[in-house]
Amino acid sequence: MAEDYLSRIRNHALRDRVVSADEAAALIKDGMVLGMSGFTRAGEAKAVPMALAERAKRDPLKVTLMTGASLGNDLDKTLAEAHALSRRIPFQSDPALRREINAGEVMFIDQHLSETVEQLRTHQLPAVDIAIIEAVAINEQGGIIPTTSVGNSASFAILAPKVIVEINTSQPLTLEGMHDIYIPTYRPARMPVPVVAPQSRVGLPYIPIPPEKIAAIVISQKHDSASNILEPDEETRAIAGHLVEFFKSEVAAGRLTNQLQPLQAGIGTIANAVLHGMIDSPFHDLTMYSEVLQDSTFDLFDAGKMVFASGSSMTLSPAKSASVMPRLDEYKSRLMLRPQEISNHPEIVRRLGIIAINTALEFDIYGNVNSTHVMGTQMMNGIGGSGDFARNAFMSIFVTKSVAKGGRISSVVPMVSHVDHTEHDVDILVTEQGLADLRGLAPRERARLVIANCVHPEWRGQISDYFERAVARGGHTPHLLEEALSWHDRLRRTGSMQPEA
Numbered sequence: 001m002a003e004d005y006l007s008r009i010r011n012h013a014l015r016d017r018v019v020s021a022d023e024a025a026a027l028i029k030d031g032m033v034l035g036m037s038g039f040t041r042a043g044e045a046k047a048v049p050m051a052l053a054e055r056a057k058r059d060p061l062k063v064t065l066m067t068g069a070s071l072g073n074d075l076d077k078t079l080a081e082a083h084a085l086s087r088r089i090p091f092q093s094d095p096a097l098r099r100e101i102n103a104g105e106v107m108f109i110d111q112h113l114s115e116t117v118e119q120l121r122t123h124q125l126p127a128v129d130i131a132i133i134e135a136v137a138i139n140e141q142g143g144i145i146p147t148t149s150v151g152n153s154a155s156f157a158i159l160a161p162k163v164i165v166e167i168n169t170s171q172p173l174t175l176e177g178m179h180d181i182y183i184p185t186y187r188p189a190r191m192p193v194p195v196v197a198p199q200s201r202v203g204l205p206y207i208p209i210p211p212e213k214i215a216a217i218v219i220s221q222k223h224d225s226a227s228n229i230l231e232p233d234e235e236t237r238a239i240a241g242h243l244v245e246f247f248k249s250e251v252a253a254g255r256l257t258n259q260l261q262p263l264q265a266g267i268g269t270i271a272n273a274v275l276h277g278m279i280d281s282p283f284h285d286l287t288m289y290s291e292v293l294q295d296s297t298f299d300l301f302d303a304g305k306m307v308f309a310s311g312s313s314m315t316l317s318p319a320k321s322a323s324v325m326p327r328l329d330e331y332k333s334r335l336m337l338r339p340q341e342i343s344n345h346p347e348i349v350r351r352l353g354i355i356a357i358n359t360a361l362e363f364d365i366y367g368n369v370n371s372t373h374v375m376g377t378q379m380m381n382g383i384g385g386s387g388d389f390a391r392n393a394f395m396s397i398f399v400t401k402s403v404a405k406g407g408r409i410s411s412v413v414p415m416v417s418h419v420d421h422t423e424h425d426v427d428i429l430v431t432e433q434g435l436a437d438l439r440g441l442a443p444r445e446r447a448r449l450v451i452a453n454c455v456h457p458e459w460r461g462q463i464s465d466y467f468e469r470a471v472a473r474g475g476h477t478p479h480l481l482e483e484a485l486s487w488h489d490r491l492r493r494t495g496s497m498q499p500e501a
Helices: 002-007 012-017 021-025 047-058 075-081 095-102 116-121 153-159 234-252 269-276 295-302 318-334 346-352 386-390 443-454 457-473 486-494
Strands: 033-036 063-066 085-089 130-138 144-146 162-168 214-220 263-265 286-289 306-311 335-337 355-359 362-364 395-399 428-431 434-437
Touching: 012 214, 021 047, 021 214, 033 153, 047 075, 047 162, 047 214, 075 085, 075 095, 085 095, 116 153, 130 153, 130 214, 144 153, 234 269, 234 395, 234 428, 234 434, 263 269, 269 295, 269 355, 269 395, 286 346, 295 306, 295 318, 306 318, 318 335, 346 386, 355 386, 386 395, 428 443, 434 443, 443 457
Parallel strands: 033 063, 033 130, 063 085, 130 162, 162 214, 263 286, 263 355, 286 306, 306 335, 355 395, 395 428
Antiparallel strands: 130 144, 428 434
16 A cells, blocks of 8 residues: 555655644634535545544534535534534535525535635635645646546645645546646736537646645545435436436527537536437537536436537446446546636537536426425535536526425425526526427417426416416516415425415
8 A cells, every 4th residue: 555655656755744634634724714625525635624523523613615516425423413514605415504504503504516716816715724635646746636526626735735635546547737827917917718529628627736735634534425326216217317308409499419519517417317318319429518417317328429528527327437437537538627617607608509417396377496495494414516507508407306305395386495596597497297398478478388388287287376476467487476486485384385275
């Protein structure tokens, strides 16, 4: 093992900075702001945060934790249960941390994923005291070579006065060369970001920092957590089928070709299933410019449908990881991992004409989407990158199953209980029931199409009745304010949106 990790520290002057996870965690003081690698359960530092949680149990302390997105290996859970977090930014997905957030014990700042380091750079957020970055190696110049995600790691390492590097020897060295680290210049005289295609390489294959900033190096062997996505089911296959038919009609109308446009898909089972549905379609030579490269990315590669994929992390199921990682060299020339402020950059999203596919918790009859809050108050995970893409995409698509909790909840409601994406940013809505193309439609036209195409039959009569009575009252966007959230109120009181007997 010693020979293995030493060969990964190619700047020999840094080899004497190898310490235990406990010794590295001792550098962290109460009240500090930590910037840590990790994006959707991939590439997070693993040993040091676990050591910090153990220390917090003995010697209470609280820190602000910034990451790229959600963490794997139960790190958010472990830190939350150790009461080591005072503030968490910008995304999470752990049930234990979620409880702390909704109880008001941890202050959660839910941000568009492209914005966190922009606000750090301009001192709109507290400065990072220590960056903790997982790496596959440190090069001769002291540059950090990330593992399976980039996220916000590059800017954390560049901006922090001290950096702790976790060399993870379980991560394959074949990852080296797959990263493209580009940091935008400062505003107001910023130069355009020169990404003009998903395969544009514009930066460095490592994070450039002065080697003297590396305060400690910790050796880790812990694997990334596997993705917890489920196999496509009848409903998600139906959603994919509706989208494939829609894209065919767009090709027939001359608005798309069979290469489509670069694809973005949010994390999770439904979005993964939708992309998987592209395998049995006439589309070919597809490209992806997204945040997370999931199983479906590699299924499309293997089916000969995908030619290039750019993202900020790679998060795979156990079976797909076992298939892909030993053969990473076969995929490497068709893959690129970037900082999330570049993978999600509005300028690039608009320039490339991305087709964005993201998941809704619920949407309303006018096309407003709630991605984050259950019943308008309880945080689920966060907005993630969906807003970065939705506002700027060539085509903004939101997908969800039409009902939840065994049919007790309709995912299409008169008025959403929380708005993350307004009707102005939403083009297409899809459930297993059908697809509503909202482009060029006024609110009343949108509502009739959503009700006809997306609502589950058991709920269609109730929501039609609401809409027609609202229309009778009048207004550009007709509502019955005294009833608009009555479905949510009924769910709160009875456990179901269905009318009480």
